[in-house]
Amino acid sequence: MRLNDLDERIVHALAEDARRSYADIGELVGLSAPAVKRRVDRLRAEGAITGFTVRVDPAAMGWETEGFIELFCRHKTSPADIRRGLSRYPEVVSASTVTGDADAIVQVFASDMRHFERVLERIAGEAFVERTKSVLVLSPLLRRFGSGTPS
Amino acid sequence: MRLNDLDERIVHALAEDARRSYADIGELVGLSAPAVKRRVDRLRAEGAITGFTVRVDPAAMGWETEGFIELFCRHKTSPADIRRGLSRYPEVVSASTVTGDADAIVQVFASDMRHFERVLERIAGEAFVERTKSVLVLSPLLRRFGSGTPS
DNA sequence: GATGAAAACTTTCCAAC
DNA sequence: GTTGGAAAGTTTTCATC
Numbered sequence: 001m002r003l004n005d006l007d008e009r010i011v012h013a014l015a016e017d018a019r020r021s022y023a024d025i026g027e028l029v030g031l032s033a034p035a036v037k038r039r040v041d042r043l044r045a046e047g048a049i050t051g052f053t054v055r056v057d058p059a060a061m062g063w064e065t066e067g068f069i070e071l072f073c074r075h076k077t078s079p080a081d082i083r084r085g086l087s088r089y090p091e092v093v094s095a096s097t098v099t100g101d102a103d104a105i106v107q108v109f110a111s112d113m114r115h116f117e118r119v120l121e122r123i124a125g126e127a128f129v130e131r132t133k134s135v136l137v138l139s140p141l142l143r144r145f146g147s148g149t150p151s
Numbered sequence: 152m153r154l155n156d157l158d159e160r161i162v163h164a165l166a167e168d169a170r171r172s173y174a175d176i177g178e179l180v181g182l183s184a185p186a187v188k189r190r191v192d193r194l195r196a197e198g199a200i201t202g203f204t205v206r207v208d209p210a211a212m213g214w215e216t217e218g219f220i221e222l223f224c225r226h227k228t229s230p231a232d233i234r235r236g237l238s239r240y241p242e243v244v245s246a247s248t249v250t251g252d253a254d255a256i257v258q259v260f261a262s263d264m265r266h267f268e269r270v271l272e273r274i275a276g277e278a279f280v281e282r283t284k285s286v287l288v289l290s291p292l293l294r295r296f297g298s299g300t301p302s
Numbered sequence: 303g304a305t306g307a308a309a310a311c312t313t314t315c316c317a318a319c
Numbered sequence: 320g321t322t323g324g325a326a327a328g329t330t331t332t333c334a335t336c
Contacts, residue, residue: 003211013208018169018203032323037313048211052169053204056162060154060199068249068256079243083292098219100286105219122314135251142235142246172330188331264307 003048006031009040011049018052058140063109064118066137069123070102077103077128087127091119102133154199157182161190162200163176169203209291214260216267217288220274228254228279235276244272253284 003011009029013020022033029036032057043049058066073082079097082104088091094107106123110116116136124132154162160180164171173184173191180187194200209217224233230248233255237243245258257274261267267287275283 003213008212011205011212012262014205015207016202016204020207022313023311033311033320034313034324038321041158043211046211048207048208050208051167051206053167053168053206054162054165054200055202055204056166057199057201059185060194061159061162062154071231079290079292086293092293093295094291096217097289098286102286104292105286130258135249135253135256138248139230140247141230141243141255142237142243144244172328183304184330185305185332189303 019057069106071104073103220257222255222285224254
């Protein structure tokens with residue numbers, strides 16, 4: 001599924017401000033409001049656009065502690081198993097299987113260190129997890145995505 | 152800056168669909184549309200809400216290759232130096248200084264492996280970078296934020 | 303925080319390219 | 320197959336209570 005130039009500019013405009021009006025976006029890309037709406041509708045139907053969300057300051061939501069947990073899993077653990085296991089944790093905002101020593105990298109937001117520790121211990125206790133290695137975020141330097149609420 | 156229960160429910164509704172109408176959200180939380188708008192305006196003014204964005208399927212945008220790069224920096228490199236250095240790369244969607252061996256973890260989206268390699272080499276060549284260690288994402292299992300366009 | 307009216311925006315339809 | 324314009328329906332916005 002490839003997007004043409006006009007579509008990309010529309011998506012770019014929405015990425016900057018998803019509540020911008022279709023008329024505004026149209027002016028930006030040289031289209032009328034209905035034409036922009038039709039393209040956005042099509043992009044949603046195709047799955048290129050999966051939704052609209054709010055960009056939140058995690059601290060304001062009470063998520064002050066962030067960290068990455070590397071997962072080392074038991075043999076024969078499938079990506080689907082990991083996904084199933086982790087999806088129950090609202091604190092997990094992202095997880096991926098990766099190349100290298102670890103099997104997966106999990107990004108976690110917690111309210112404080114105690115909360116982070118509790119989540120880490122529960123994840124480490126999952127049946128498919130052999131061991132974990134975690135690092136805490138000291139300062140978030142760059143965040144070019146709309147960090148949705150982890151709950 | 153702490154949010155009360157009503158604010159959290161409004162933010163939660165916007166996180167699910169940022170283009171939902173204020174009347175809809177009001178019905179959900181038991182407020183009139185203008186009352187919801189006033190709270191959203193206040194949350195934006197306070198910085199709790201930093202904006203609205205679109206959730207995109209990275210593959211549809213042509214970003215098929217994802218990876219994490221651990222940065223080991225020269226002595227006396229400040230977080231601000233790292234931030235400055237990395238902000239010029241549109242491929243970098245997130246970066247944080249962390250505890251542990253590495254100084255920072257950088258998340259990168261690239262169009263393909265060749266593109267990823269090029270970005271990796273350029274970052275590794277930055278003056279403040281001593282060495283890097285990178286892992287590639289095999290399958291994205293969970294993504295609970297609106298991954299904005301990395302450009 | 304609610305109400306109500308005016309302005310703006312969204313959405314549909316249809317003719318035109 | 321996609322566009323722009325007009326009309327109808329919603330939503331946003333603001334003054335007022």
